Amino acid sequence: MMRLLPALPALLLAALPQPALAQVAAADSGDTGWMLVCSVLLLIAALPGVMLRHAGLANVRNALSVMTQGIAMIAIVSLGWGIAGYSLIYAPGGGWIGGTANLMLANLAALRDGLTVPESAFVVFQMAAALIAASLLAGAVAERTRLAWFMGFAPLWLLIVYVPITHAIWAGGWLAQLGVMDFAGGLVVHEAAGWSALALTLIVGARRQASIAGHSPVLALAGGALLWIGLSGLVGGWALGATDDAATALLNHHFAACAGALLWMATDRLLGARSSAMGFLSGALAGIAAIAASAALVGSGGAMLIGGAAALLARLGLALTRRWIDDPAQIFVIHGIGGLTGALLLPLGVLPLLGGVGFEAGIGLTDAIIGQLVGIIVVAFWAMAGSAIAALAISVIIPMRVTEEVEHDGLDAMYHGEQSWDFR
Template sequence: MVKLKTTKKRIKRIAQQINFSPSWQGCIILSVFLLLSCVSSVGAQDTLAELTDASKELKVGLDTFWVVFASILVIFMNAGFAMLETGLCRRKNAVNMLSKNLIVFAISTVAYWAVGFALMFGDGTNFFGFSGFFLAGMDNSPAINGEYIGVYSSLGSINIPLAAKFLFQVAFAGTAATIVSGAVAERIKFIDFILFSVFLVAIAYPLVGHWVWGNGWLAQLGFKDFAGSTVVHSVGGWSALVGSILLGARNGKYKPSGGIMPLPGHNLSLATLGCFILWIGWFGFNAGSTFELSQNISYIALTTNLAAASGAISATIISWVLAGKPDLSLIINGVLSGLVAITASCAFVSYGDAMIIGIVGGALVVVSVYYLDNVKIDDPVGAISVHLVNGIWGTIAVGLFASPIVSGDPEIRGLFTTGNISLLGTQLLGIFVVGVFMVVYSFIVWSILKALLGLRVSEEEEYFGLDIGEHGMEAYNGFSEDVNEI
C-alpha cells in the first residue's frame, strides 16, 4: 500500500512537470493506477517508465490536434473574407472577388511551401533564413532526447510535428495576402493581384516574420507581437495602401467638385455572414498561437472576444453620432478592428484592457474610413482602416497595456501597467521599420507590375464589371443588365 502511494505521488509529479492541467493529471493517475494493478510488483518500474513516455506522447498528440484544428479555423477565415469583400462590393464584380479570395490561398500555400517558410523560420541570419526550402529541412518534433537537430531552430521549442507547424503558419501567410484584395477591388487586373500575392507571401511576409517570430533582430530587441497585428495585418495593410494609391480610385467615386459618390456593396447579408465567420475563425488565429493545448487558450479566446465586442459597440456609437444613423458596414468593420487590435496583445493584457483596446479600435476604424475618403484613397471594403490602422494600434497597445502578471514574463511590461517605457519604444521601432520596408517593397513590386502589365482594367471593363471582362461570367445570371443598378 505504501508503495502504491509513493507511485501515485511520482506519477502526479511527472504529470505536473509536463504541464498537464489538474483534470488531465487526474485522468493520467487513474489510468496508471488501473494498469499498475494488473502488473506484478517486479515490473512496476518498467511500466511506470513506459507510461511516462506514453503520457508525453499523449501531450504531443493533443497539442498537434489543437494546432491542426486552429489551422482549419484560420483557413476557413478565407471564406469569411470572400463573403465580406464580395458583399461590400458591387454585384458586377462578385465573381472577381470570389475568385481572388479562392485562388489566393492556393497561391499562398505553394509559394510559402517552396520559399516563404524557409525564409521565415529556417536557420540563417538575424534578417532572413536560408535553410529548409520546399519544407525539406529536418525537424525533430517530437524532440529527440531533448536535443534539437533540425534546420528550423526558431521552432525547436514547439514540440509538435513540422507538418502541423507549417499548416498553421501557411494559414497566416494566406491571410496577409487576402487583406490586399479588398482594398484594390473593382479595378485591378486579376493577373496583377495573383503575381503580387506570390511576391508578398514568398518574400516580404516571411522576411518580416523572421524578424519577429523567427528569432530575428526585432525579436532579440524585445519586440512583441503574439499573433500578428504587425506581422500579418500591418504587412497586408501596407501592401494594400500602396496598391490602392497606385491604382487610383474607382471611376465615379470622387466627383470633380470634390464630393464623394457612395458606391454601396450589393449584399450586406453576405458581408455580415463573412464578419461572423471571421469572428469565429479569429479564436483559432489568436488562441492557436499558443501551439499547445493549455489553459491559456481560454484566456486568449476571452480577451479576443471582449475586444471584438467592444470594437463593434464603439464603431456603432461613433458612426451613429457622425452619420446620424448606425452604419452596418462600419459595425462590421468595428468587430474586425477590435479583433485586429487585440491580436498582438491577447495573451499579455487584462480583460478590462482588452476592452479598452477594442473600444479604441472601433473608434479608429470609423475615423480612418472617413479620412481616407476625404484624401481620395479608395478602399471599397475598409481593409486599410481595419488591418493597417488597427494593426499599428494593436502593436502600440502591447507597449501600453502588457502585464507581466498576465503574461507570466517579467520582461513584458507596459507603460500603463508598470511604468516601463522601453517596451513601447521597441514596439514603435518595429512599427516604423516594418512600415518603411513594406512601403518600399510594395511600391517596387506594384510599379514593376504596372510597367509590365498595367494594373487597371480598361474603363469599359470597369463600367460593365470585372465579372464579364475578367472572367466571362456572372454571379447572378438572369438579373438586370443595367449597370447603373449593379
C-alpha cells in the same frame, strides 16, 4: 507446469537488469489537434470569410472578380509558402532572413524544436496565418485590377513583404532582438496587410465609378461573422497548445471584438452618421486586429480597452481618409490602423495593474514602448515600400488596371469560362 517450461527463458531474460534506453520525444496529441483545428479556422476565415465579405462590399458586376482574385492569391501564396516561404522564415539563418534547409518543406522535424507539436502542424498553422494577410489585399483594390497582375504580384509580395517581416519578429530576427513584441499577428498579419493595402490603393488609383455601398450587405455580414470566428484560430493557435493561454486568448479576442463593435457604432452617432450592421462588424474586426498582438498577455479589461480604442481610431481614420483612399473593404483603416493601435497599446495592457502578465525581468515600460514604436514604424514602411516595388515591377509586364470599358461594364464577364484570361 509443463506448459510454462517453453516460456521460462523469456521470463528469466525479462527479469535481468535492462540497459536504460533514451526516451523518444513524441508530439502531444491534444496540442497537435488544437493547432490543426486553429489552422482550419484560419482557412475558413481566409476562404469563405474574406471572399464573402469582399464580394458583398463590391458592385454586383464585380463580386465574382474579387472572389476570383482572392482564390488566386490564396493558391499562389500557399504554393510559395511550401516552396520557399516557410524555410526563409523559420529555417536557421541570420537576423534578416532564414535559411534554405526547409525548401520544399524538406527536413521537417518529427517535433518542432521547443514545442509539443510536429513541425508539419506548425507549418500548416503558419501558412494559414500568411493566407489571412494575403487574402485581405484583394478587397482593397477591388473592381479595377487584373487577375493576371494579381497572380504575378502575389509571390513577390510574399517574398518581399511577408517573409522578412515575419522572420524579423516571429522567428527571433532583428526586430525581436530589439524588443518588438507581437503575440499573434497584430504587426505581422494585420498591420502588414493594412499598410500594404494602402500602398496598393494609392498606386492603382480610385475606381472610375465608385459605389457608395456594396451590392449585398448580407453577404458582407456573413463574411465578417466568419472572420470574427475564424480569426480566433490565430490567437488560439499561437498559444502553441491546448493551454490556459489559448483559453485566455480566445476570451480576449471575443471581448475586444465586442468592445470594438460597440465603440464603432457609438462613434458613428457622434459623427452624425447612422449606426449600422456594417459598422458593427467593422468595429469588431478592428478590435480583433488590435488584440492579436497581446491576446494572451493582457487581462479582460485590457482587451476591452484595446478593442474599443482601435475601433474608435479606425472609425476616425475612415472619416479622414475616405475622400483620398478608395478602399472598398476598408482594409487599411480596419487592419492597418487596428493592428497598429493594438501593438502600441500592448505595453500598457501587459501591466499587472490592468490585469496583464507583466514584463520579463529587465524590461521596463519605457523600453517596451520604444520597442513597439520601432516595430510599428518598420512594419508600416516595409509593407508599403515592398508592396509598391512588387506592384510596379509586375506592372512593367502586365498592366494593373483593366481598361475603362471593362471597368464600366464590370469585371465579372472576364471571369466566365474562356474569357477568364482576357488581358484588356
